[in-house]
Amino acid sequence: MEPKDGPDKILETERLVLRQMTMADVDALMDIFSDPEAMRYYPSTKSREEAKGWVRWVRHSYEENGFGLWAAILMETGEFTGQCGLMPQEVEGHREVEIGYLFLRRFWGRGLPTKAAYASRSYGFRRLGLDRLVSLIDPANVPSKRVAERVGMKFEKKVNWYGKRICLYSITS
Numbered sequence: 001m002e003p004k005d006g007p008d009k010i011l012e013t014e015r016l017v018l019r020q021m022t023m024a025d026v027d028a029l030m031d032i033f034s035d036p037e038a039m040r041y042y043p044s045t046k047s048r049e050e051a052k053g054w055v056r057w058v059r060h061s062y063e064e065n066g067f068g069l070w071a072a073i074l075m076e077t078g079e080f081t082g083q084c085g086l087m088p089q090e091v092e093g094h095r096e097v098e099i100g101y102l103f104l105r106r107f108w109g110r111g112l113p114t115k116a117a118y119a120s121r122s123y124g125f126r127r128l129g130l131d132r133l134v135s136l137i138d139p140a141n142v143p144s145k146r147v148a149e150r151v152g153m154k155f156e157k158k159v160n161w162y163g164k165r166i167c168l169y170s171i172t173s
């Protein structure tokens with residue numbers, strides 16, 4: 001699928017456009033990163049400077065790998081609902097590609113992360129030709145496990161990840 005509305009648009013679902021993230025998204029990202037509930041399973045909330053570093057990391061991945069996390073924009077209103085996409089991760093010495101998803105709390109419970117994650121899965125398999133995708137999930141993060149399962153991933157094993165034991169969910173094409 002070629003982007004339809006310019007080079008920054010990657011793909012779309014029924015309700016969302018996934019497009020490349022830019023520094024202009026930092027304010028919206030802070031609605032996730034400054035929310036202790038959304039960041040419950042991350043080491044801490046993030047400062048604005050850290051959010052800028054996050055965007056630089058994501059944009060570096062676009063250049064280096066041709067994919068990364070994308071901004072999920074609600075078509076109906078143009079609102080930034082969250083971020084979802086594919087990021088390479090090194091897990092216990094293996095290169096994996098993770099389906100990642102972090103959404104603003106006010107957009108939880110409407111199926112948007114599930115649809116965005118499913119579209120990212122299809123993009124990874126069909127467009128990028130990847131044969132395996134994973135998600136790295138804190139054992140207590142039940143909503144995230146549910147998204148992974150709805151996307152077709154299965155619990156594979158526990159792995160060491162930044163000093164914690166984390167559940168690795170995976171799917172092969």
Ligand SMILES: CC(C)(COP(=O)(O)OP(=O)(O)OC[C@H]1O[C@@H](n2cnc3c(N)ncnc32)[C@H](O)[C@@H]1OP(=O)(O)O)[C@@H](O)C(=O)NCCC(=O)NCCS
Nearest residue numbers: 038101102103108109110111112113114136137143144146
């Ligand atoms: C993980 C996260 C994205 C999940 O968000 P979510 O709101 O549960 O995701 P969804 O809306 O796709 O979940 C679907 C829920 O909405 C409901 N829903 C409503 N309309 C729906 C629709 N059209 N399609 C699918 N589900 C729908 C489902 O029944 C489901 O409820 P359930 O979990 O009780 O079964 C969110 O909690 C988040 O951003 N957390 C913070 C960041 C984070 O931890 N990310 C994961 C790191 S591994």
